[in-house]
Amino acid sequence: MFNNDHIDALIAREIAGGLTAAEKAELEAWLQEAPANRAYYEAMRQTWDLTANAYDNMPEPDIASNWERFQEKMTAPSPLRVVVKRRNTWRLAAAAIVVIAVAGLVFTLLRQNSSTTVVTADNDKKEITLPDGSRVFLNRNSEIRYDEGFASKHRTLKLKGEAFFDVQPNADHPFTVDAGTSHTKVLGTSFVIKAYENKPVQLRVVTGTVAFSGSRHTQDALVLSAGSGAILQHDKAPQAVKEADPNFLAWKENHLVFNHVPLYKTLHTLEDYFNVKFVVADSSLLNIDFYASGFDNPRLQEVLNVIMVAANVKITEERKGVYTVSR
Template sequence: MNNKRIWELMGRKLAGEASVEELQELEGLLREHPDLHFPVEAIANIWKTTPDPAERAEGEEAHTRLINRMQDRGISIGLPAEEQQAAVFQLEEGKRRPWLRYVAAAAVAGVLIAAAAWWWQPSGKTAHSPAISEVATRNGSRTSVQLPDGSHVWLNAGSKLTYSKDFGNNNREVNLSGEAFFDIAKNADYPFIIHTARMDVKVLGTRFNLKAYPDDKMTEATLLQGSIEASLKGRPGERIILKPTEKILVSDDSSALHTVKASEPVMAVKHLTYYAEQEDAIVETSWMENKLVFRDESFASLAARMERWYGVTIRFADKQKEELRFTGVFAQENIQQALQALQMTAAFNYTLHGTEIIINQ
């Protein structure tokens, strides 16, 4: 990791001089190194705070001691001490030259990031950032990735997949938040394991869909080929083996699965559903064909899916409209065309403000 680049970008952000591209670069670097999120947030909070004179003097002394200690250990923090002092002095004197604001901010950010790294380093050990890779999609977008073991993963909107950078060497474990279609390369020595909030899925080599959005009441794994083993987080020791064309649904809400209320996660195994006469027109994987398919679905549930699909926010001013139910398929329709199509089968109105939609009477 290039520490210097991170605190340079952080310095520009604090000074208000960062471009959109630089902010995106900083965001990407922080995604690759999640261990820096806390110190970076702390840096931002400190920068916004104006201490009283006594606190400032004490802080400056501690700052100087820290610099000297870091330099004694051979750790470079970027700018020479003379330039840092000059920059900070000019900034505090109110001479608002953009480059001086940036130099001062970069100096402070660099010192604090270096300090954080040194502070959290275990005694007698070398500090290492968690080696985590992440692939994520925003609402309204989808993407795909080939993992180091040759497996392919397609991510639906609003989803995130994380895995260690030694993935494929001695493990094949990933974490999923959202929805993804997996085409897993076979490897009998190392099973492929997907962790979600409600259940884990273990496979050797197969094709299946897994939906585990954190805000949804249901987590769902749909098997197309091969076999998968599912285990529920709240029911240790219990394993469910799925066969092709089967799916497992897991929920914390027993009413969602029409089962007896229980204090532990409830689950049900069902068969795939189809939205057309063809056997490959599968509801659970229709998003892979760029189709949003819904069958007798409440408006509240459909609205949540439309938010991810179209990258919008939908709010119900009339709560009764949440109970409306719809069946249909959206393929090429934009958000306004989709809402107009729904209005043909149910009575409701809506107002559109940018990307915010309000459903009313």
């Protein structure tokens, strides 16, 4: 009688499923039949009840550190996989990186005599004059490369990272920048492109006119004039941006301005400009809107002091380069 499958199913349903009226009556009748039946049922029920709060004291995951880790992955191209932290995996990965690095070095050495590369490091900006007389201001962590024959045969260069271009007019050879999946074609103008790896490509035209297109090339080209901008998400058509970020050239002009923008935009600007990170635990802070006048040659602490007063928040340096924003 104790191993009656049907009764077991009824008990299982009674405990965590749901019984029909008929099933309920049937179970009730069985319980009345013998005290042992009721004892059996009670044992099951008590076991179920005992386990109710078993996981109340389970470890809490750390949201801040997980969010930080997640953010890094969010900006990587899809599809993404989490790198599982296992020692063997790392050893393999390290070995793979060495192989790739060696291959990359060999490749670079082989190609070296046919192209020119200019690179900036983490805390480095450069101003370059190209063979055609055009000027390039290269922001940190950026790279431009052009093949032999630049100026005489072509004016095409590749950009990784961010650069401001002041282009010499030359109707014979349009000046073309390939950055990420974007192509920007100009005659004579000045503009800035921000194309860091795994981020959307952003363009701002300062003077003149440019044609800006995505990986489908000219089919979806946007023609943009001075003062306008565009953004290109990976694999999509470029889109004109209505509101220009007034700090787009901050890295070159060394001037920051915050004119009634929400705090999250300000923090993004500061992250870019000062190469730091902000952690905001309370998302309600993100939309605080405030005004702060222009900063020339700003220093981080000076800007933070103004923000703390203007937005009424606390900003503390948690560890080198990482700041926590709280109430």
